[in-house]
Amino acid sequence: MKKWLLFASAMCLTFVIAACGANNTKEANKEVDTVVADSGAAASDLVITASNWKFDQKEYKIKAGQTVNIELDSIEGMHGVQIKNTDYTISGGKAVPVTISEPGTYEMICNRPCGTGHIEMKATLVVE
Numbered sequence: 001m002k003k004w005l006l007f008a009s010a011m012c013l014t015f016v017i018a019a020c021g022a023n024n025t026k027e028a029n030k031e032v033d034t035v036v037a038d039s040g041a042a043a044s045d046l047v048i049t050a051s052n053w054k055f056d057q058k059e060y061k062i063k064a065g066q067t068v069n070i071e072l073d074s075i076e077g078m079h080g081v082q083i084k085n086t087d088y089t090i091s092g093g094k095a096v097p098v099t100i101s102e103p104g105t106y107e108m109i110c111n112r113p114c115g116t117g118h119i120e121m122k123a124t125l126v127v128e
């Protein structure tokens, strides 16, 4: 009789712990979703989405002499953007006002060591 009681309480405890664990995971996921949604609402004119190991487009276009708020969204891995031949670097979470007065083609590279495909992370910024 006592053994049964012990077994029953052990089962109850296991169930409670499992339920708590599941709730925590759900809440953590919810928080991450909210953060992503908020960063997407920032006032940026151009969002570059980076993943392992590419940017979402091969080519981005902006107008010469106009200030464009460029934001980097790393959806997989941690990346950064450097616009070559300029002083601009863009890291995640915040839009950077970029003004390039000289029309031309600028190479953009990932400036944050991010793994095996890091050196292949390149895109072109066309300033026209």
Ligand SMILES: [Cu+2]
Residues within 6 Å of the ligand: 078, 079, 080, 110, 111, 112, 113, 114, 115, 117, 118, 119, 121
């Ligand atoms: Cu990288």
